[in-house]
Amino acid sequence: MVIKREVAYGIVTGLSTFLKCEELQDFVVTLGTTKFGCHRFLLAACSGFFRALFRSGMKETELKCVTLEDISSETFELILETLYTGHGVLTNDNVIDIWRAAHQLQITFLMTECEEFIIRSLSLENYFDYYQTGKLLSSQPVTKAAWWFMLKNFNSFVKTDAFLELSINELLNLVRSEKLVVDSENDVIMAILKWTDYRPNVPLNDLSEIRKLRCKRFQAANANANENNLAGNTTIANLTPSDINLQNPYSEKRDQNLGILLSNTRSCLVSPECLEKLLSNPVVSDNKMARDVVTNALLYTLQIGRRNGQWPTAAIHRKSSAFQ
Template sequence: MVKSSIACGLQACLGQQWTKDDYSDFTVVVDDQEFQCHKFILGACSTFLNGLMRSDMIENNQHRVVLTNVSKETFTVILNGIYKGEDGLTVDNVIQVWNATHLLDIAFLIEECEEFVMKNITLSNYGDFYCISHSLNSEKVLKSVQRFMMDNFEDFQKSTSFYKLSFEEFLVMVDDHFLQIKSEDIVVDAILNWVKYHTKKPIVSTVMKSMTYLSKEQTLVKLLKAARLCLASRECLEKLMENPLICSNPEALKIVHESLLFHWQAKCYGSNYIVRYRECSGVSNVMAFVSNGEIKVYSIQRNCFYKIYP
């Protein structure tokens, strides 16, 4: 087991030795600035540089490599992390550092960047973090950003990042029990806007890692089914009945009509429709049981039982 005090002491010694340029045997050139480094240290941390140093490439023979697509400021942050254990990440530089650590394949710094991003997602940067997590295939960061988008859906659906969502990503959001909204009308408007935006090109579904091209009609139906249309306002549903996207799609028209029936029947004499409520609604779907003279209910979403007292 690694003892933290020993590890920190070793890190401090490495940092002191590096700043003196003693025993350096490898030069990294970034933006015409030379960084004196050590093969053993870089090779131990970077899979990319380790492979280069073990090869017959000219960079290894000359003990020198020129890095492109990395700034000297970014590389300084990386070297300080490697040699000194310093955390130089900021909201302004984390994307550049994360990209560079992926290029160099430095696992522990990649993880540091991911953890930093997940702790610093805001309304001003979630779009950039969404794009970079997609680009670098970081599943855990992508999930954190998507969770933030769902928690702030009303702002998110007005942004340009909203239209970059894949069909599967948007479908998951619409269907999510924990989507934070004030009204289901907002979800309905978001669906119409997203479908309109993507009507000029076929929508690709990659479920089960196979590509399927969905029509505008298929996409609209799947999204409407995932929404809680019964929870949308009557005014919203009546407008939908007149919307060209809905009127030209018999299956979508049927879904909207059934949701309107829920409103009419509930107002007149009750309804037998089963409505899926979202967490933010304050209402939960439950199943009721009678056991030993007691009435108990089971919350489907929360996976727990409640007892009803007389």
């Protein structure tokens, strides 16, 4: 069905005259201490929430009023302006509030308008907030666009606090992605270590203390091994905090994911210098899977002339790489 522009404009122009006019108002929406007189027909035509409410026969229908929670009066006023006039009211400052409210009120066309505005407005300052809200509202277009933005701007993203709040699955999907844009695979490794070092309940400026504690533990283990002349197959890497009477006061849960994270990187493209530093890192040496990944990658880089044409997955450049 073709909608004539002139006809649509005429209808909206007619509706707009009732925005600030109490004539024919037959329903009241209350938000906090603010009341809005509205027209049931327009609310039902645009909002799935109000349409269901008016058909339900609930007391709000009989009383001709309803109180809404979790929506500010300022946001609802902008939504009414959109419904009555068709004006564009979205800005970077209000789009999330309007998007949430449109989702709550089931105003489909306004939800779509918010999503399109957000996708056009993605920037280094807002993309993670949009990504989080997109997940909350189950918006595939926004989460997909924000995710792509993270992949393209990974080096900048890593420097933010938001990066440290990623879940293990989100970080895993980032580091394994063919579309991840980085200057060097060393950057991916450093980002993983930064994430595993972070403790949600520990201030960021305390991370250096965590590293110092781990180094002390590693040094103590080394000294203990030399002093007691540990025999057999016992190695420094096998020692635990209890073996050396040193306890890390922070949770090790993130460290447990180090192996799976490293195994999904292009570890064979990491520089030998970086790999050697990793092997001397107590976080890596304490994790067998992580240690094996780094060791195998280092062996691969040192056998350049004897690879017999075999290219493990960890040695294949990403599709986004300049070397691909």
